[in-house]
Amino acid sequence: MTLKEQPPSHSQSQSHPIANCNALFPPSMPWKMRLAFKLGSAITDASRRSDGTIKRRLLSFISLSSSASLRPYSGVRSSDFTLNPPHNLRIRVFVPAQPPSTPLPILVFFHGGGFAYLSATSTFYDAVCRRFCNKIQAVVVSVDYRLSPEYRCPAQYDDGVEVLRYLDSGKVQAEKVMEGIKLDWSSCFLSGDSAGANIAHHVARRFCTEATSWIRIKLAGVVSIQPFFGGEERTESEIRLEGAPIVSMERTDWMWKAFLPEGADRNHEAAHVFNQTIELGSTFPPVLLVIGGYDPLQDWQRRYHEMLKKKGKEVRLLEYPNAVHAFYVFPFEESKQLLAEIKAFVEEKRSN
Numbered sequence: 001m002t003l004k005e006q007p008p009s010h011s012q013s014q015s016h017p018i019a020n021c022n023a024l025f026p027p028s029m030p031w032k033m034r035l036a037f038k039l040g041s042a043i044t045d046a047s048r049r050s051d052g053t054i055k056r057r058l059l060s061f062i063s064l065s066s067s068a069s070l071r072p073y074s075g076v077r078s079s080d081f082t083l084n085p086p087h088n089l090r091i092r093v094f095v096p097a098q099p100p101s102t103p104l105p106i107l108v109f110f111h112g113g114g115f116a117y118l119s120a121t122s123t124f125y126d127a128v129c130r131r132f133c134n135k136i137q138a139v140v141v142s143v144d145y146r147l148s149p150e151y152r153c154p155a156q157y158d159d160g161v162e163v164l165r166y167l168d169s170g171k172v173q174a175e176k177v178m179e180g181i182k183l184d185w186s187s188c189f190l191s192g193d194s195a196g197a198n199i200a201h202h203v204a205r206r207f208c209t210e211a212t213s214w215i216r217i218k219l220a221g222v223v224s225i226q227p228f229f230g231g232e233e234r235t236e237s238e239i240r241l242e243g244a245p246i247v248s249m250e251r252t253d254w255m256w257k258a259f260l261p262e263g264a265d266r267n268h269e270a271a272h273v274f275n276q277t278i279e280l281g282s283t284f285p286p287v288l289l290v291i292g293g294y295d296p297l298q299d300w301q302r303r304y305h306e307m308l309k310k311k312g313k314e315v316r317l318l319e320y321p322n323a324v325h326a327f328y329v330f331p332f333e334e335s336k337q338l339l340a341e342i343k344a345f346v347e348e349k350r351s352n
Helices: 031-047 056-062 123-136 155-169 195-209 236-240 249-259 298-310 333-350
Strands: 076-084 089-096 104-110 139-144 183-193 219-225 287-292 315-320
Touching: 031 056, 031 249, 076 123, 076 155, 089 123, 089 155, 104 123, 104 155, 104 195, 104 333, 123 139, 123 333, 139 155, 155 183, 155 195, 183 195, 183 333, 195 219, 219 333, 236 298, 287 298, 287 333, 298 315, 315 333
Parallel strands: 104 139, 104 183, 183 219, 219 287, 287 315
Antiparallel strands: 076 089, 089 139
């Protein structure tokens, strides 16, 4: 049975329960959490300039970051490496503090933030990668890719491919953090949320279509959490959920303009991935696609699901009707459910 033929799990939905609902927050969301989302949106808005640049100095005063630690923390050890100094391309590697004797899968993670915000050192994403590493029992490689608008598309995709080339070289195995760790090179998964999921898709596509000889790694799957895709038209969900947490049409328009090549509109293939003429390659891996019912981007994500199916690719759709954009980085019940689903997906695709 293929992924796309499987029956819905506890988190899947065959209908859209809030399709006619005008609420912008799930009714069950605590007011403190609503306030946190609104504060985050306000900070993002305050940092954006009308000329398309970002007030990086302002963000430096309020950004929360965490350091890597070779000492076990939350059952995980971590370490930072710079792969390309001129590009300031870095990775943060997370490994289980008490690894099994068997080889571990590799989970390459791309953080969200509209291509312009946050990093692999951001406290939220450091915590996410620790949970992934500990619960899934995987080596997690979090990519600190270049940000827009200082670096436009395809810089972020280039960074992702460069990280895969570094892993494929086997050099990571010599790092101190990897002592006692065995890697399952045939079980490499790409993952990300929002803009990071967009990057994961394009890096997977390039891995499967470019004339590059890969020595060690094999892509076993893509975990796409609420991916950031788009186009020039306005979808029903974007209009209905305008004003929802984090995502608004004004913000996403600004982020696409800051990210896409100069002069490109939102129908550029980096954003508008639904063109059937775009080649994914015969080896494009299975996709675990996550959609939230309070995410304005959900209609674009469903089009991504349909595109993959039409191209004959394996895709499993998980829908969380009460989830806002970026829900999984917060302590919601759905976040625990999603982590269990990701673990099951990794284990299943490793066994294939």
